[in-house]
Amino acid sequence: MVKKAVTVARDALSAPLIGLVCNMAYHLCPSCGARETLFSGPSAQEMARDLGVLLLAEVPFDPRLAEVGDQGVPLAVAAPDAPAAAAFRQVAQALEGFWGRGS
Numbered sequence: 001m002v003k004k005a006v007t008v009a010r011d012a013l014s015a016p017l018i019g020l021v022c023n024m025a026y027h028l029c030p031s032c033g034a035r036e037t038l039f040s041g042p043s044a045q046e047m048a049r050d051l052g053v054l055l056l057a058e059v060p061f062d063p064r065l066a067e068v069g070d071q072g073v074p075l076a077v078a079a080p081d082a083p084a085a086a087a088f089r090q091v092a093q094a095l096e097g098f099w100g101r102g103s
């Protein structure tokens with residue numbers, strides 16, 4: 001799935017490949033804060049390495065994302081301290097760095 005998206009973006013659309021963002025990369029247990037894996041298979045790091053792209057961020061599962069997204073509010077505004085919000089800030093910084101470079 002990821003490989004297909006990368007191939008379409010790179011070969012068919014000639015879009016710049018900035019990196020990989022892994023959504024629902026893990027879940028943080030609300031009771032103890034333990035990091036729990038949601039899906040089996042290769043990790044985001046492994047996928048990024050296999051594709052030869054940067055891993056920009058791993059966004060943890062957060063049910064608030066859907067709630068606030070439906071209201072048109074970024075999680076980074078609604079819950080700036082959420083780990084998922086931090087992951088999106090990381091993506092924004094990576095994009096800034098990419099587009100700021102040599103343009």
Ligand SMILES: [Zn+2]
Nearest residue numbers: 029031032034
């Ligand atoms: Zn727990």
